[in-house]
Amino acid sequence: MFSPLHDQKNQKTYRSRTGAGKTTTRHPAKNIPPERQGQAGSRLYQDAHADTTAMLGRSLVHHGPFNDRAYLFRLDPADVPGIAGRLLALARGRGYSRVFARVPAPACGHFISSGYLPRARIPGLYRGEVDGYYLAAYRDPLQGNWQDGIDDVLAVAEEKGRKGAASTPLEPEFTCTPATPADAPALATIYRKVFVTYPVPVQDPAYLAREMHHNLHCFCIRDGEKIAAIASAAVDPESKFAEMTGFATLPEYQGCGFSDHLLRQMEAKMRSIGIKTAFAIARARSYPANIIFARTGYTHAGTVPGCVNICGSLEDMSVWYRLLDGRMAAPPRGTSGPTGDA
Template structure:
């Protein structure tokens, strides 16, 4: 499946395309307000997408609410540690606004809510390493083995190398000389936040706490970078990933309905967030 395109509208960054069937305002430049809201709508209408999606500071949310966007999730302190970040959506097809399996989503959250946080000193991060440009080929192969499809082209070594040069730090668990699990921290230094994402583990290495180890190592690496808030957008029907973040002390911020195409289908996503203490 062809990945969605990432383009500029004014000085803002937008992803759009048929894979996720949406327009996603990834990075808002406030100088583009208020016109950017209508430009996102027109882009969605022109291509017949069923959802518009925007990540915006709380102070700018009114521009989007006035055009019919609703906030599906909030992350306190996401914007420079000073105010919340809002994930706002507008549905151009109301069928997409209804989660496919709300019962399972509820069960996942109930299960995650019952999990007690794991003390950091009990998490062994031995074997977790920061990956480099020369690991891009093996890393892409791991993602290709784990995901049938993904919202960003992480199965492409060239994309991974470019992401590393730009703003993404990849980490991996290495056993017997090969990468068996990986994840990334996507930095937004202007907002002073990071998205903990791209978790993947080879099938024969699952059930060993790898995701929790990766997350603990990534959090530690954020402190000297002056990152104040970590968050994730996790598959809402996945018991495993939601439990990983609950155990790591993250708080639930909301559910994004039918938001992201993974593995050949649209999935609802849960937002989790955590304050990163100053180093």
């Protein structure tokens, strides 16, 4: 899942690197032709925009026409090296324009030799020992200006991250607690209100309850008995990483700083169960989405163009990570990685 952290009604102004005021607005991915942007339509949910999950060999793949992608979500080493080409063939056969893969460093060379490029690097993603990479291959060439606006967002986020920010205490009427499968209907209702599109069926209570019985740890802010905001940590227990994702706040509670509290609570839980690395994927041109991670100690790992259809359009997504086990983070903004066979 991917975390957008919605702009707060697109009203807040941030200062760019040049000193000019920048008003945060939603911008879809610049590199995606209009005919591939998909149709948000009349907010029809019920899995309409979700990827299909399937096994390709022994590896797990997400794919679908609305997100216009094949995405290697979990690689089984037994499928290397052939899966790099099989994933491209799947995309061609289904008419998808983009292919993404999240893989450990030793597998990178096989993907690069098949035409993929590294877009983000997360140090020690796998068990705190082996770097992880997001790689991408595009059937439609990227436009030369696809990065427009992203550098300013990152500069503002990283400046605010260097300054840091203390967590504001919750008002007495609010509590931040773990959610349970019994909360799934309420969580799904919030997702219906917040997201026009999302790559997995978070608007389906049965999906949420099923995932929460496995490795999805959901947390929520409650206003008395009412759930006002939610977020989740999708855990890979074998690899000891967690994706911080699914941030959603009801419109009437936006601007209360709930995302910060949710993120810190989830990190504390992840440390307690031995998770070594947390990461998040945020809309690259959203100031609030990137600022929240920079302020909380995350490091920018790279940007993946045209990554997913979220909030009604295909979006470029920035990857952020934080080491939870005391390791030193790599310098920010670096995406250098392997260039040959591993």
